[in-house]
Amino acid sequence: MSTTKWVLDPTHSELGFKIRHLMISNVSGSFQQFQVDVETQDDDFSTAQIRATAEIASIHTNNEQRDHHLRNSDFFEAETYPQLSFQSTRVEKLSDDTFTVYGDLTMKGVSKPVKLSVEYSGVTKDPWGGVRAGYTINGKINRSDWGITFNGVLETGGVALGEEVKLTSEIQLVKQLDTVVA
Template identity: 50%
Template sequence: MAQVKWTLDPMHSEITFKVKHLMISTVTGQFRTFNVTAQTAGDDFSKPGVVDVTIDVSSIDTNNEQRDGHLKSDDFFSAEKHNQISFKSTKLEVDGEEGKLYGDLTIKGNTKPVVLNVEAGGVVVDPYGQTKAGFTVTGKVSRKEFGLTWSAVTEAGNVVVGDDIKFTAEIQLVKQAA
């Protein structure tokens, strides 16, 4: 079976994240610049495939310039030294609309295995004749496991930034001509 290459449709894709602030509310942010490529055995994602993701750390956007600057600093991502977050899949299992994506996530030079949940939206041909595949990928990681250990506590003893980072990637891929 022929290998099929897929590339990101950036106009119809996004990566967002949520983290607890003061343990009473949630801050949402996104990465504006990222790339996703995939390779599958055949025209769909039911057979083994490979997924690679790279994210430009300096594209982080939480709708607050001061907070974004702090996140890019050595307290968190060290964006000057570690300008990319990367994910390389080791296994993709999609059965119908549900699946799991296994792989190695690297943040700030620390690589850990993760398992992500995949919701497959399907494969369709758009009005321009391009074959597209859509996915929602969700997961949760501990920021401290990846070296994002900055912490502060309020006078009342509340933690300023939670450890768990929840993220969602809405991804649309375009099948490339053979």
């Protein structure tokens, strides 16, 4: 049995989120700088150990003023907590191309368990002889569980921001090397 290492192809990957705004639409955002490293036994994703990090300062929502606000103490406190991280604890194979990944998400110094739905798109050889794997990842978290509670009350009685944050990612990994385990 061998350990296979996979690293992120950042030019073909995205780490995004959506949150309800004014209770009538969603605002989308992403982290422009992030890293994902995966180790599997052979090429078996059900054995994956996954570690991901994102640079809070790289948050991007197509509005620089909003991005600056998200980096300050009302939301992520980027100067104090410059990264968010995810560490898998187990992977559950549901079918050949669907998995549930359980792990701990750490933001603002708070770690909480999360569950992510993963759709495996397959493995292919690229034109340069490399091996790549693709995944679509979705999940939901309640932002207040990590101390992100800033909000505003609307004249109509609602709130400016929803509590639920939808996580959406497209991840392409590149196979690195096999290491024989004795």
